[in-house]
Amino acid sequence: MGRWQPDAMGRLRAAAIDLFVERGYEQTTVADIAERAGLTARTFFRHFPDKREVLFQGAERLQQAMVDALLRAPTEATPIDAVAASLQAAAQSFGDIRSFARRRRDVIAATAELRERELIKLASLSAALAEALRSRGVVELDARLAAEAAVMVFRIAFERWLDGDDQRGYAAIALDLLHRLGGLAHTA
Amino acid sequence: MGRWQPDAMGRLRAAAIDLFVERGYEQTTVADIAERAGLTARTFFRHFPDKREVLFQGAERLQQAMVDALLRAPTEATPIDAVAASLQAAAQSFGDIRSFARRRRDVIAATAELRERELIKLASLSAALAEALRSRGVVELDARLAAEAAVMVFRIAFERWLDGDDQRGYAAIALDLLHRLGGLAHTA
Structure with missing residues (x-):
């Protein structure tokens, strides 16, 4: 990344999602993406291993931020x-990605390979959070459950946030869901 | 189903899972399944619309039993x-299917089309339970959460029950998980 390519990664990401929506994921090549971004394929490969990872690279940073917070x-x-802290950390990454994330969701929903990749990422997030909980001394079964509950809340909150039906920020939605989950044993 | 074909459906199911494990799901045809079961393809199609549904037909009955109990x-x-009642109803279907269910799990894990189908079935179960909860007067967000929590517990309990690490019956495992989920906000 030289100074002569300001935000090459962001430009590639924007070009890729535009093309995936316009032409379809499978019909879009790395060469197409680079051309649309006004960059070379070589520059593309300095930032992403392949076109699929344009959609998933953020997931690794997000997972690390959530584990660190936990x-x-x-x-x-x-x-x-502890799960609440990890959801709040997730919220910090979601400030300005709603437009990208909505289109990303539609692209993923349309392609089986991407749906599968998304599920693998969520399973990886669950495993990483469970491991972090165990390292805090939480017993195995509770760690597994709390991690799965975290991913469930993460996912439902993200949907609600993307849909825009719920006007609150991501953190407020997620923490409300987590709180409600704890209350389900009590409310009628 | 005449008297001259005692438990044709059970024989077809057993033959199918044997062949899926031996040869692979994609390499197995309906003709192979019928032959192994000592029946005709015509009889197969009286019980199942296609070979995939041999693996998923039970899911519909299970969903109905869970919704009814809820x-x-x-x-x-x-x-x-209410979710606990639906999990107990699920347990009643699981008496003697562990051997089938273990092999079914391995077959599904090996084939992307089947993994996807399994997820669709779980999403359908979640939607049906949420609908049943709403009809009981539970507010939308809590109904969604409780239904997703039910499917999460259903899934983790099923894995534990199949793995055999946990010696308890399915109902005991599932109700313990549900109870622990409620307690996560309290235990350290």
């Missing part, structure tokens, strides 16, 4: 408090 | 109590 939660935090 | 729960039951 590990940094106070020692006395309950599993759900 | 609707029959006492009016004063909390969403989680």
Whole structure:
């Protein structure tokens, strides 16, 4: 990344999602994406291993941010408090990606290979959060459950946030869901 | 189904899962299944629309049993109590299918089309449970959450039950998970 290519990665990402929506994911090549971004295929490959990863590269950073936040939660935090901290960390990455994320969702929904990749990423997130919870001393079964609950809330909150039916920010939606989940055993 | 074909459906199901494991799902035809079961393809199609549904036909009956149990729960039951009733109904279908279900899981894991079908069935179960909860007067967001939590617990309990690490019956595993989920906000 030289100074002569300001935000090459962002331009490639924007070009890719535009083309995936316009032409379809399978009909779009790396050469198409680079051309649309006014860059070369060589520059593309400096940022992404392949066209699929344009859609998934953010997932790894997000997972790391969520795991870090979970590990940094106070020692006395309950599993759900620790999960809440990880969801708040996720929210910080979601400031300005709603337009990208909506189109990304549509592209993924249209292609079986991408749906599968998305599920693998969510399973990886669940496994990473469970591992982080175990390292905090949470017993195996609770760690697994809390991690799966975290991913469930993460996913439902993300849908609601993208749909725009719920006007609150991502963090408020996710924390409300987490709170409601705890209350389901009590409310009629 | 005449008396001259005792348990044709069961024989077809057993033959199919044997062949899927031996040869692979994609390499197995309906003719192969019928032959192995000592029946005709015509008999096969009286019981199943295609070879894929040998693996998924039980899912519809299961969903109906779970929805019925949820609707029959006492009016004063909390969403989680109602979900518990539906998980207990699921357990009643799982008495003697563990050997079939283990092989079914391996066959599904090996084929993308089947993994996708399995996820669609789980999404359908979640939607049906949410609808049943709404019909009980549970507000939209809680109905969605409780239904997703039900499917999450259903799935994790099923894995544990199939793995055999947990020696308890399916109902005991599932109800323990549901109880632990409610407790995650409290235990350290």
